[in-house]
Amino acid sequence: MTKITPVELSEKLTSFINPDYVISDAETQKVYECDGLAAYCEMPMLVVLPETVEQVQRALQLFNQYEIPVVARGSGTSLSAGATPHKEGVVLSLAKFTNILHIDPKARTARLQPGVRNLAISEAAAEHGLYYAPDPSSQIACSIGGNVAENAGGVHCLKYGLTVHNVLKINMLTVEGELISIGSEGLDNYGMDLLALINGSEGMLGVITEITVKLLPIPQKAQVILAGFDSVQTAGDAVGRVISQGIIPGGLEMMDSYAIKAAEAFANAGYPLDAQALLLCELDGTEDEVQANTQQVAELFTKLGATSVRISQNETERALFWKGRKSAFPAVGRLSPDYYCMDGTIPRGQLAYVLTEINRLSKEYDLRVANVFHAGDGNLHPLILFDANTPGEFEKTEEFGGRILELCVEVGGCITGEHGVGLEKIRQMATQFNDKEIAQFHLIKSAFDPKTTLNPGKGIPMLKRCQEYRSLGKYKDKRKDCAHQSTGENHA
Amino acid sequence: MSSIQQKSPTDFKANDDTNNLINQIKQAADNKTPIRIEGNGTKRQLGHSINSNHAVVSTRAHSGIINYDPVELVMTARAGTTLAEIDAVLAENQQTLACDPARFNGQATIGGSLATNQAGPSRPWLGSLRDHVLGVNLINGKGEYLRFGGKVMKNVAGYDVSRLQAGAMGTLGLMTEISVKVLPFASASMTVRQALSQAEAISNMNLLAGQPTPLSAASWVNGYLYLQFSGAQSAVENAVNSLVSGTVNKKFTTASRKYNNSEILSLEQASDFWTQLRDQQLDFFNNLAADESLWRFSINPTAWDDFSNNVDDKAWLADWGGALRWLKGDFNQEKLSDWAQRHGGEVTLFAQSQKQSQRDSQNEHDFTGAGQITLPPINPVIQRIQTNIKNSFDPNRILNIGRLYHWS
Numbered sequence: 001m002t003k004i005t006p007v008e009l010s011e012k013l014t015s016f017i018n019p020d021y022v023i024s025d026a027e028t029q030k031v032y033e034c035d036g037l038a039a040y041c042e043m044p045m046l047v048v049l050p051e052t053v054e055q056v057q058r059a060l061q062l063f064n065q066y067e068i069p070v071v072a073r074g075s076g077t078s079l080s081a082g083a084t085p086h087k088e089g090v091v092l093s094l095a096k097f098t099n100i101l102h103i104d105p106k107a108r109t110a111r112l113q114p115g116v117r118n119l120a121i122s123e124a125a126a127e128h129g130l131y132y133a134p135d136p137s138s139q140i141a142c143s144i145g146g147n148v149a150e151n152a153g154g155v156h157c158l159k160y161g162l163t164v165h166n167v168l169k170i171n172m173l174t175v176e177g178e179l180i181s182i183g184s185e186g187l188d189n190y191g192m193d194l195l196a197l198i199n200g201s202e203g204m205l206g207v208i209t210e211i212t213v214k215l216l217p218i219p220q221k222a223q224v225i226l227a228g229f230d231s232v233q234t235a236g237d238a239v240g241r242v243i244s245q246g247i248i249p250g251g252l253e254m255m256d257s258y259a260i261k262a263a264e265a266f267a268n269a270g271y272p273l274d275a276q277a278l279l280l281c282e283l284d285g286t287e288d289e290v291q292a293n294t295q296q297v298a299e300l301f302t303k304l305g306a307t308s309v310r311i312s313q314n315e316t317e318r319a320l321f322w323k324g325r326k327s328a329f330p331a332v333g334r335l336s337p338d339y340y341c342m343d344g345t346i347p348r349g350q351l352a353y354v355l356t357e358i359n360r361l362s363k364e365y366d367l368r369v370a371n372v373f374h375a376g377d378g379n380l381h382p383l384i385l386f387d388a389n390t391p392g393e394f395e396k397t398e399e400f401g402g403r404i405l406e407l408c409v410e411v412g413g414c415i416t417g418e419h420g421v422g423l424e425k426i427r428q429m430a431t432q433f434n435d436k437e438i439a440q441f442h443l444i445k446s447a448f449d450p451k452t453t454l455n456p457g458k459g460i461p462m463l464k465r466c467q468e469y470r471s472l473g474k475y476k477d478k479r480k481d482c483a484h485q486s487t488g489e490n491h492a
Numbered sequence: 493m494s495s496i497q498q499k500s501p502t503d504f505k506a507n508d509d510t511n512n513l514i515n516q517i518k519q520a521a522d523n524k525t526p527i528r529i530e531g532n533g534t535k536r537q538l539g540h541s542i543n544s545n546h547a548v549v550s551t552r553a554h555s556g557i558i559n560y561d562p563v564e565l566v567m568t569a570r571a572g573t574t575l576a577e578i579d580a581v582l583a584e585n586q587q588t589l590a591c592d593p594a595r596f597n598g599q600a601t602i603g604g605s606l607a608t609n610q611a612g613p614s615r616p617w618l619g620s621l622r623d624h625v626l627g628v629n630l631i632n633g634k635g636e637y638l639r640f641g642g643k644v645m646k647n648v649a650g651y652d653v654s655r656l657q658a659g660a661m662g663t664l665g666l667m668t669e670i671s672v673k674v675l676p677f678a679s680a681s682m683t684v685r686q687a688l689s690q691a692e693a694i695s696n697m698n699l700l701a702g703q704p705t706p707l708s709a710a711s712w713v714n715g716y717l718y719l720q721f722s723g724a725q726s727a728v729e730n731a732v733n734s735l736v737s738g739t740v741n742k743k744f745t746t747a748s749r750k751y752n753n754s755e756i757l758s759l760e761q762a763s764d765f766w767t768q769l770r771d772q773q774l775d776f777f778n779n780l781a782a783d784e785s786l787w788r789f790s791i792n793p794t795a796w797d798d799f800s801n802n803v804d805d806k807a808w809l810a811d812w813g814g815a816l817r818w819l820k821g822d823f824n825q826e827k828l829s830d831w832a833q834r835h836g837g838e839v840t841l842f843a844q845s846q847k848q849s850q851r852d853s854q855n856e857h858d859f860t861g862a863g864q865i866t867l868p869p870i871n872p873v874i875q876r877i878q879t880n881i882k883n884s885f886d887p888n889r890i891l892n893i894g895r896l897y898h899w900s
């Protein structure tokens with residue numbers, strides 16, 4: 001295969017893409033050097049911002065011809081270094097694709113270009129009494145294409161599902177630039193569920209160029225209960241009790257004392273500063289239903305020893321209660337030069353144990369941690385506070401983070417609930433999966449991308465690296481329920 | 493509601509056949525002898541039939557719930573466990589599967605149900621098994637025992653191999669264990685039946701689905717629109733009240749009552765209807781005339797035009813709020829295929845009349861064997877990707893060969 005220089009590539013691209021949108025100078029490229037996880041930076045060979053699907057298609061054909069690595073990019077809010085550039089590759093930004101192509105209020109769907117911001121969908125659907133349910137905290141910025149690529153979640157996913165549950169259809173360009181359509185306007189299709197593979201595929205299987213999502217009717221009413229508890233354990237138990245009453249809240253979030261203080265200082269939401277744990281429980285549905293459920297949950301919290309219980313009295317107050325939670329990351333970020341957000345999921349019953357262990361590790365590493373938790377579905381976001389300017393501190397932070405992820409796997413959970421593996425958690429993949437499973441992932445990738453030029457080095461670790469990681473000695477197979485694992489190995 | 497009883501794994505009937513299953517597949521892989529995976533063999537019209545010379549590997553001896561934690565809302569069962577057994581255990585805690593797959597007289601297994609991604613009338617609101625599977629353990633065509641996903645609600649590490657099994661009909665591996673999300677029973681449920689034409693019903697179903705009501709199923713059968721509402725009692729009652737124009741007294745009862753063109757079904761009537769629809773036991777499915785074939789459309793729920801208008805209502809059944817349509821009669825397959833595509837979806841020939849079979853045998857359709865079905869056309873790029881995926885799981889090509897497509 002012939003090599004191509006950046007200048008030659010740039011010339012070829014500018015023959016069909018506006019030259020302003022083919023970026024090769026370091027200064028303009030700088031904003032693309034990282035995503036939301038700024039600890040990982042890399043300058044790409046080129047950044048290109050096509051404006052039409054045909055341009056993306058031609059660009060991909062060109063990249064494929066020269067086997068140039070391609071990193072698709074939406075809004076760059078990934079927290080796993082999924083959109084970090086490849087130094088010999090191209091950043092393919094979908095930022096120009098911001099059109100809402102069609103909203104069908106009768107069928108309750110929206111057809112979108114990949115660069116449409118998550119929040120913009122609900123804003124546009126509102127006039128029809130509809131909204132798009134998955135609501136990542138980054139929803140003012142993140143793109144629907146990035147949401148599909150990460151299978152993003154949000155505070156309302158407990159009741160309304162993740163991105164994968166709310167996407168009907170996508171159009172995608174393969175690495176060779178072939179345009180395909182996966183899914184349909186119906187609900188299930190004959191054959192293998194490729195749509196399920198694309199959700200959460202982190203830009204490694206194709207470039208998503210159009211998405212059709214489901215819209216839901218806006219609930220008549222939503223109300224939030226804000227409850228303080230004097231221990232994380234009590235709050236954790238309360239979460240289990242709400243759900244076992246047969247009530248599925250629209251959202252059920254928890255914060256620890258450190259996160260409460262940070263969020264309160266930031267948002268003035270009226271959070272109880274003396275509480276060790278805070279629960280935010282949103283109930284939605286019809287007027288009567290919400291009224292009845294709110295009453296029931298508030299009483300339950302009180303009975304279980306909540307130190308304070310407040311119920312939002314109007315929409316402004318509801319928004320205010322959420323504001324603290326939704327701005328928890330930047331709020332915690334203000335307390336420290338840098339923070340590092342983890343994303344493990346655990347069985348809810350393990351919460352107290354896991355938080356105790358995290359506290360122990362926090363002392364061991366001498367790094368502070370604030371915990372924000374999608375409590376209803378067991379998705380934990382410990383935020384480790386550190387200072388990147390202190391030599392060695394990021395490395396220490398990363399190691400601490402890695403220990404938290406291993407802990408999650410140890411109790412039967414996983415290393416990432418919604419942020420993806422990216423570059424960041426690639427080593428911990430070896431904790432959650434054995435070599436045969438990882439080999440199977442590589443084979444799935446080759447089914448789409450035989451030359452592995454789509455977002456190379458992300459998501460799935462090289463087998464050699466897994467072995468190295470495990471041989472560091474910190475790793476032992478901690479996976480629960482490994483009853484048959486040895487059998488599998490023997491037979492393989 | 494009674495308090496939740498946590499069971500320990502020893503409470504469950506244990507019947508672990510994993511090693512045997514691994515051995516059988518490993519042996520088949522070594523000898524390159526194709527096999528057929530079978531749960532309870534309740535499958536019928538689905539997919540292609542497989543060469544009956546291929547040896548059967550059955551999950552029947554691999555059954556039992558392995559883990560069920562009502563507070564976590566997660567249950568893990570061996571693939572050969574019947575949905576009936578699962579229902580019974582969940583019901584002890586007033587819980588149920590988070591969706592409503594066909595039970596087929598209690599015979600359907602969780603493995604076969606996920607492999608075929610069966611979903612009942614509540615599909616648009618409660619989702620399918622594909623939506624609620626959290627993790628699977630599977631033996632691929634090399635005899636490797638692999639675990640994907642987990643027992644937690646959210647997991648985006650690696651590709652979603654668990655969901656990929658939904659609809660793959662066992663062509664990628666034999667699933668041995670499946671973890672799914674479960675939910676508490678809805679506290680109340682009411683079904684309203686209204687005499688309406690199909691055209692009116694399609695329009696009403698879509699309108700209603702766009703409003704914030706606890707709608708949980710909407711189907712039109714034989715001149716009646718059936719609407720099921722489930723959830724908090726007050727919400728269910730309100731929804732029903734506004735449908736029958738406020739004439740119902742607020743009290744929720746189990747008896748059936750009539751109002752103008754509407755009727756509130758008794759709990760028993762409602763339960764019978766939805767079960768029969770879900771498990772395809774209604775007359776519509778069973779009384780096919782000799783020259784009638786049965787087609788299944790998965791399409792845009794609002795689909796309605798001259799074609800649908802011109803075919804007698806009696807030939808149709810609309811489920812999933814309009815997104816699933818059944819049509820019986822003697823039709824030209826190409827025409828139906830065009831119609832499905834025009835409405836953003838696809839059609840499969842579900843049961844074939846003799847006449848249709850003779851006609852099809854002269855055409856270039858994708859079908860084989862006795863359980864012949866005609867499939868939606870497949871894009872060549874997608875066919876290539878699916879073939880690659882198949883080969884990645886089953887390089888020796890021994891698992892359910894020809895089941896999904898003649899080339900898979």
Ligand SMILES: Cc1cc2nc3c(=O)[nH]c(=O)nc-3n(C[C@H](O)[C@H](O)[C@H](O)COP(=O)(O)OP(=O)(O)OC[C@H]3O[C@@H](n4cnc5c(N)ncnc54)[C@H](O)[C@@H]3O)c2cc1C
Nearest residue numbers: 074075076077078082136137143145146149152153203208
């Ligand atoms: C403050 C903050 C809060 C957050 N809260 C949440 C949260 O609550 N829930 C949650 O799930 N996430 C959250 N995130 C993470 C992030 O916002 C999501 O992962 C989001 O889905 C990323 O979207 P993006 O458009 O920014 O994608 P990018 O960061 O640009 O890209 C992410 C990945 O998607 C790929 N990609 C992007 N577009 C395409 C495309 N069109 N085709 C193929 N691949 C593509 C990229 O290659 C990359 O691998 C948060 C992030 C921040 C900074």
Ligand SMILES: Cc1cc2nc3c(=O)[nH]c(=O)nc-3n(C[C@H](O)[C@H](O)[C@H](O)COP(=O)(O)OP(=O)(O)OC[C@H]3O[C@@H](n4cnc5c(N)ncnc54)[C@H](O)[C@@H]3O)c2cc1C
Nearest residue numbers: 529531532533534535571600601603604605607662666667
């Ligand atoms: C009256 C009637 C109507 C039906 N209508 C429909 C319909 O409309 N739509 C529909 O999709 N199905 C339909 N079916 C088929 C049936 O729904 C499913 O096949 C059945 O629910 C699956 O359960 P089973 O245990 O009998 O699986 P089986 O019938 O034994 O197997 C079903 C498929 O799954 C595979 N399989 C089974 N177990 C596993 C496993 N552990 N790992 C991997 N693959 C496995 C098998 O190889 C086979 O391809 C109908 C069946 C009947 C009797």
